[in-house]
Amino acid sequence: MNVVREPLASVIARHDLAARHALGQHFLLDPGITERIVELSGPLAGRHVVEVGPGPGGLTRALIDSEAASILAVEVDPRAVTIIDELATEAPERLRLIEADATTLDLTTLCPAPRRVISNLPYNVATPLLVGWLRQAAAWERLTLMFQLEVAERICAAPGTSAYGRLGILAQWCARCEAIMRLPPGAFSPPPKVWSAVVEITPHAEQPSPELFRAMEKVTAAAFGQRRKMLRGSLKSIGGEKLLAAADIDGARRAETLDVSEFDRLARIFLAQGT
Ligand SMILES: C[S@@+](CC[C@H](N)C(=O)[O-])C[C@H]1O[C@@H](n2cnc3c(N)ncnc32)[C@H](O)[C@@H]1O
Numbered sequence: 001m002n003v004v005r006e007p008l009a010s011v012i013a014r015h016d017l018a019a020r021h022a023l024g025q026h027f028l029l030d031p032g033i034t035e036r037i038v039e040l041s042g043p044l045a046g047r048h049v050v051e052v053g054p055g056p057g058g059l060t061r062a063l064i065d066s067e068a069a070s071i072l073a074v075e076v077d078p079r080a081v082t083i084i085d086e087l088a089t090e091a092p093e094r095l096r097l098i099e100a101d102a103t104t105l106d107l108t109t110l111c112p113a114p115r116r117v118i119s120n121l122p123y124n125v126a127t128p129l130l131v132g133w134l135r136q137a138a139a140w141e142r143l144t145l146m147f148q149l150e151v152a153e154r155i156c157a158a159p160g161t162s163a164y165g166r167l168g169i170l171a172q173w174c175a176r177c178e179a180i181m182r183l184p185p186g187a188f189s190p191p192p193k194v195w196s197a198v199v200e201i202t203p204h205a206e207q208p209s210p211e212l213f214r215a216m217e218k219v220t221a222a223a224f225g226q227r228r229k230m231l232r233g234s235l236k237s238i239g240g241e242k243l244l245a246a247a248d249i250d251g252a253r254r255a256e257t258l259d260v261s262e263f264d265r266l267a268r269i270f271l272a273q274g275t
Pocket residue numbers: 023024025026027028029052053054055056057058059060074075076077080100101102103119120121122123125
């Protein structure tokens with residue numbers, strides 16, 4: 001698209017959008033980066049995209065310039081809402097804005113399929129948002145999300161590593177997860193203390209039922225609640241040795257040594273046993 005746009009720094013100054021730490025505000029002002037994120041998210045023709053936290057609208061601009069059929073922006077900060085309202089005049093048919101806390105919304109009811117999320121997430125609510133989307137993973141074609149690097153590493157972690165835990169198991173159980181871009185603090189304004197990474201999360205064709213998802217949350221919470229303990233101890237409250245024997249898993253093992261398929265077995269048996 002050949003639009004001459006006001007530089008984002010000037011938009012931020014004009015709207016007095018001084019970054020608020022409590023809202024996880026670290027803005028991407030370089031169009032080269034936002035365009036790259038949209039490009040890496042794959043073809044968008046015919047897709048409906050949700051962006052949580054458009055802020056001053058850098059990524060939103062790149063989404064407007066993409067082939068996405070529509071963009072639903074959800075923003076909680078009224079100062080940014082004014083900016084995105086202004087930007088919406090560029091694409092009134094395609095960009096819709098909701099002023100709300102994204103953690104309170106069922107986005108699948110607000111955005112038609114095929115739907116994706118492409119967002120530089122507010123770090124303070126990034127994990128609950130992701131877990132909520134995983135709970136409805138069948139509804140999403142793909143999630144392309146910026147996290148703090150440490151969270152991105154947990155999402156993609158392999159068994160036996162210190163980053164491996166509940167989040168990675170839930171995410172990899174429901175989706176193929178791959179870190180596709182790393183960004184240093186200086187890529188953001190203001191710079192956060194840590195590096196960030198974009199993770200591509202592509203849900204598997206088969207998804208667990210809501211009951212099985214809840215069972216997996218319980219099993220992983222128990223297993224990693226006492227990460228250093230042997231499983232026969234950490235899983236005691238949810239079936240212990242009986243559950244482990246039924247899943248053919250040695251009770252002397254520790255949670256971080258089990259792969260996702262072994263956790264899948266435990267969750268299915270836990271659900272079937274109704275313990
Ligand atoms: C990391 S900034 C990203 C801003 C912009 N997308 C960018 O890349 O420059 C996170 C954005 O999420 C917004 N935000 C924070 N908490 C939110 C919530 N619960 N629901 C919706 N938006 C939220 C912030 O106001 C901010 O605009």
